[in-house]
Amino acid sequence: MAAFGSFTLLIALALAAYNLLAGALALRLIATGQPARISPERLADTARRAGIAGFVAITGTAFALIWAVFTNDFSITYIMEHSNRALPAAYKFSALWSGQEGSLLLWAWLLGIYGFVLRLTHKTDVKLYAYAGTILAGIQVFFLLVLNFAAPPFALLKGAIPDDGNGLNPLLQYPEMVIHPPMLYLGYVGFSVPFAFALGALMMRYPGEKWIKVTRAWTMVTWLFLTAGIFLGMHWAYAVLGWGGYWGWDPVENASFMPWLTGTAFLHSVMMQEKRGMMKSWNVWLIFSTFLLTMLGTLLTRAGLVSSVHAFAQSSIGTWFLVFMGIVLAVCIFTYVLQRSHLKSEHQMESLVSRESSFLFNNLVLLTACFVILWGTLFPILSEYVVGNKVTVGAPFYNRVAIPIGLFLLFLTGVGPLLPWRATSFRAIRRNFVLPVIALWATVIVCFAVGVNPWKDGAFSQGSFYAVVSFAVSAAVLTAILSEFLRGAGVISRQTGRNLAVATWLLTRRNTRRYGGYIIHIGVVIVVVGLAGAAFNTSEEKELGLHDKLLIGPYTLECIGFTQDSNPNFNSEYAMLDVYKDGKKQFQMTPEKRVYLASEQPQTMVAIHSLPSWDLYVVYEGTNPDTSQPIIKAFLNPLVGWIWAGLVILIFGTFVALVPSVRPSIATRPVPTEPALKGGQ
Amino acid sequence: MDGAPARFTLWMRATQGLVLAVAVCFSLGATDSSARYHDLNHRLMCTCGCAQMLGECNHVGCPSSGQELSELSADIAAGMSDKEIFSAFTAKYGATVLAAPTTEGFDLVAWIAPFAVFGAALLGTILLIRRWAGIAGAKAQAAALEPVIVDPADRERKEKIRRETGADGGF
Numbered sequence: 001m002a003a004f005g006s007f008t009l010l011i012a013l014a015l016a017a018y019n020l021l022a023g024a025l026a027l028r029l030i031a032t033g034q035p036a037r038i039s040p041e042r043l044a045d046t047a048r049r050a051g052i053a054g055f056v057a058i059t060g061t062a063f064a065l066i067w068a069v070f071t072n073d074f075s076i077t078y079i080m081e082h083s084n085r086a087l088p089a090a091y092k093f094s095a096l097w098s099g100q101e102g103s104l105l106l107w108a109w110l111l112g113i114y115g116f117v118l119r120l121t122h123k124t125d126v127k128l129y130a131y132a133g134t135i136l137a138g139i140q141v142f143f144l145l146v147l148n149f150a151a152p153p154f155a156l157l158k159g160a161i162p163d164d165g166n167g168l169n170p171l172l173q174y175p176e177m178v179i180h181p182p183m184l185y186l187g188y189v190g191f192s193v194p195f196a197f198a199l200g201a202l203m204m205r206y207p208g209e210k211w212i213k214v215t216r217a218w219t220m221v222t223w224l225f226l227t228a229g230i231f232l233g234m235h236w237a238y239a240v241l242g243w244g245g246y247w248g249w250d251p252v253e254n255a256s257f258m259p260w261l262t263g264t265a266f267l268h269s270v271m272m273q274e275k276r277g278m279m280k281s282w283n284v285w286l287i288f289s290t291f292l293l294t295m296l297g298t299l300l301t302r303a304g305l306v307s308s309v310h311a312f313a314q315s316s317i318g319t320w321f322l323v324f325m326g327i328v329l330a331v332c333i334f335t336y337v338l339q340r341s342h343l344k345s346e347h348q349m350e351s352l353v354s355r356e357s358s359f360l361f362n363n364l365v366l367l368t369a370c371f372v373i374l375w376g377t378l379f380p381i382l383s384e385y386v387v388g389n390k391v392t393v394g395a396p397f398y399n400r401v402a403i404p405i406g407l408f409l410l411f412l413t414g415v416g417p418l419l420p421w422r423a424t425s426f427r428a429i430r431r432n433f434v435l436p437v438i439a440l441w442a443t444v445i446v447c448f449a450v451g452v453n454p455w456k457d458g459a460f461s462q463g464s465f466y467a468v469v470s471f472a473v474s475a476a477v478l479t480a481i482l483s484e485f486l487r488g489a490g491v492i493s494r495q496t497g498r499n500l501a502v503a504t505w506l507l508t509r510r511n512t513r514r515y516g517g518y519i520i521h522i523g524v525v526i527v528v529v530g531l532a533g534a535a536f537n538t539s540e541e542k543e544l545g546l547h548d549k550l551l552i553g554p555y556t557l558e559c560i561g562f563t564q565d566s567n568p569n570f571n572s573e574y575a576m577l578d579v580y581k582d583g584k585k586q587f588q589m590t591p592e593k594r595v596y597l598a599s600e601q602p603q604t605m606v607a608i609h610s611l612p613s614w615d616l617y618v619v620y621e622g623t624n625p626d627t628s629q630p631i632i633k634a635f636l637n638p639l640v641g642w643i644w645a646g647l648v649i650l651i652f653g654t655f656v657a658l659v660p661s662v663r664p665s666i667a668t669r670p671v672p673t674e675p676a677l678k679g680g681q
Numbered sequence: 682m683d684g685a686p687a688r689f690t691l692w693m694r695a696t697q698g699l700v701l702a703v704a705v706c707f708s709l710g711a712t713d714s715s716a717r718y719h720d721l722n723h724r725l726m727c728t729c730g731c732a733q734m735l736g737e738c739n740h741v742g743c744p745s746s747g748q749e750l751s752e753l754s755a756d757i758a759a760g761m762s763d764k765e766i767f768s769a770f771t772a773k774y775g776a777t778v779l780a781a782p783t784t785e786g787f788d789l790v791a792w793i794a795p796f797a798v799f800g801a802a803l804l805g806t807i808l809l810i811r812r813w814a815g816i817a818g819a820k821a822q823a824a825a826l827e828p829v830i831v832d833p834a835d836r837e838r839k840e841k842i843r844r845e846t847g848a849d850g851g852f
Contacts, residue, residue: 397780
């Protein structure tokens with residue numbers, strides 16, 4: 001199977017190279033109108049077919065690696081290092097992306113799938129799709145070169161073949177790890193498609209904004225994958241790492257967040273291009289940047305440029321990525337300089353307070369947030385280079401710098417939709433903003449009344465202050481969005497006589513994009529409320545003997561026993577804790593600690609009891625080597641469930657926005673003629 | 682017409698007053714040692730290699746966090762200032778023990794750059810929009826005064842493109 005995999009990988013490279021060269025030649029011939037022995041259209045079609053065949057070849061390669069994992073082929077170094085016989089079947093799939101070579105193969109395979117779908121739907125616009133397909137082939141050539149020559153997944157083991165492998169990293173042996181990396185990769189790789197369309201449209205001086213409409217679904221689906229991937233990663237960190245948090249501003253996390261920020265900026269600003277023919281250059285550069293940031297993320301996580309808690313696969317392929325990014329940037333700059341006259345705006349902004357300017361400010365804040373994260377991620381390298389002193393840029397830095405920026409962004413989320421296009425008046429602003437401002441201050445008062453304030457143990461707490469501001473701004477934004485829904489639904493309700501709920505449904509169907517966007521914003525608000533809850537996290541740690549008790553918040557945890565278990569993959573020991581509230585037993589929790597046999601690495605399995613108000617989060621940390629007593633750490637984390645609920649709303653909103661709008665049927669009534677009117681009178 | 686600017690000024694003053702009141706409220710409050718201990722152990726890193734903040738390191742038998750936390754408690758009890766505690770930790774464990782760059786020397790650049798970039802971008806955007814608004818206003822005035830010299834065929838072509846390629850509503 002190793003030979004088959006290596007062969008199909010080489011074939012995939014040859015086909016991608018043909019797709020790139022033949023496609024580029026055909027498009028050049030079409031653009032210049034030069035006579036050729038072969039029809040350029042036919043040449044372009046052979047390139048397209050080569051791309052489809054390339055997908056089959058790279059699928060064969062992925063199949064070969066999966067086959068090798070399932071058949072425990074430890075003659076292949078990659079399989080020996082990332083799998084073992086006792087590994088459960090679901091995690092054998094995870095082995096595909098647990099290492100350097102496998103994750104690059106996953107990237108190439110997903111790119112092949114995206115390219116396959118794109119090439120099958122080429123009749124939407126043959127020429128534009130030919131450009132996009134050729135650019136995708138260029139990206140694919142890079143990944144296949146790396147896979148064939150720098151990180152071959154089928155490299156054979158030197159020396160004797162062992163009976164069993166080293167096993168999969170225990171951190172990856174968790175259900176979400178079967179879907180989190182593919183989701184994230186679908187997001188990363190997916191941005192190649194809008195990038196290819198944008199670059200292709202610019203190269204061919206595509207008339208109008210149709211290319212944006214063509215790529216809208218691609219961009220939104222890609223953004224959805226990236227969003228879901230990031231949130232799944234957060235949940236995995238929360239449930240597996242056992243420190244009670246979900247986001248640690250680690251370089252790997254930052255690497256996924258940066259393209260999300262620029263991609264979100266693109267999804268917003270592209271509306272200005274569609275609606276008013278503005279910001280064309282800006283949009284092109286946003287999508288170029290997003291693509292380059294997905295590459296930078298891979299470079300950071302794979303090349304070991306920055307230290308990270310969960311960079312699972314590091315190697316020296318950084319140079320390959322740097323060169324590729326340099327080439328891509330050069331192509332982007334060259335094409336832009338050559339074709340920039342095509343990107344002239346059709347309109348200009350007419351007021352500082354308008355929908356357009358709110359989009360511009362939204363973009364500004366998103367890009368500033370992206371810069372802050374990039375800056376914080378790269379500053380240790382910069383500091384070491386400039387003053388020879390490596391520093392840590394951790395959560396305190398991001399909390400001070402990024403949170404205020406995030407709150408300003410949240411504020412704009414509420415303000416933007418309330419502003420009309422082109423310009424507005426002070427009176428209109430006041431009319432639209434009265435309710436949100438009332439909601440904001442009412443929330444502040446309620447927060448203070450129920451004891452949620454910026455003072456913690458008698459001292460001012462920056463985290464609590466930000467939390468109160470987050471709650472207040474969230475309430476204002478939610479009020480603004482709901483009032484938008486109610487305003488539109490009220491009009492439809494009056495027109496049709498339907499109730500408000502049905503009218504809201506009809507309203508959403510008439511403009512799915514707009515109201516789907518609002519639902520996404522509601523999801524974001526819910527997520528922010530959940531994130532703000534972290535300011536009020538509490539924790540208790542105690543050595544718990546039999547029938548010892550630990551108090552946290554309204555709960556009492558009583559230890560009723562410790563036990564051990566074993567299976568071919570791992571040994572585990574866990575605590576059985578009865579949880580009491582107001583003297584009554586509520587439920588039992590069983591936090592666990594595992595030791596994986598193949599890798600001999602320990603891993604915590606956190607017990608979580610989730611409620612809308614808080615999560616009771618219990619970690620079995622093992623036994624104290626001095627006293628042999630088990631140590632239990634319990635956290636009471638307010639509002640964490642809101643983060644995952646917000647994600648569900650966000651996903652729902654994205655689906656709504658992807659569904660085409662239904663135009664209301666327009667019944668035309670003949671205008672009564674003058675005599676008829678008179679007759680009627 | 683005079684009413685609107687006056688009301689705007691009133692709103693601005695009311696907002697400024699509220700911001701000031703909130704700032705004064707937030708600057709009040711005493712700091713006790715447990716809150717300070719919690720705050721400081723979240724501004725230092727565990728040096729065992731787990732890449733977690735000192736207050737969040739959850740490794741049983743961690744060779745570093747217990748000792749670091751004891752040192753932190755002792756330093757607070759000895760009445761050392763935050764700066765003195767950070768200096769003592771940096772001298773012993775190196776600059777990477779601090780969870781964020783300091784506000785001295787080259788480290789200061791880390792803090793200034795984000796706000797400088799944001800400020801410059803914000804100012805640039807405001808100036809750009811004002812310039813565009815001026816150009817748009819001048820164009821509108823010129824259009825109102827001068828006869829339209831747009832090629833009707835060109836305008837029709839542009840309108841057709843916009844109709845055919847326009848999105849289904851948008852925001």
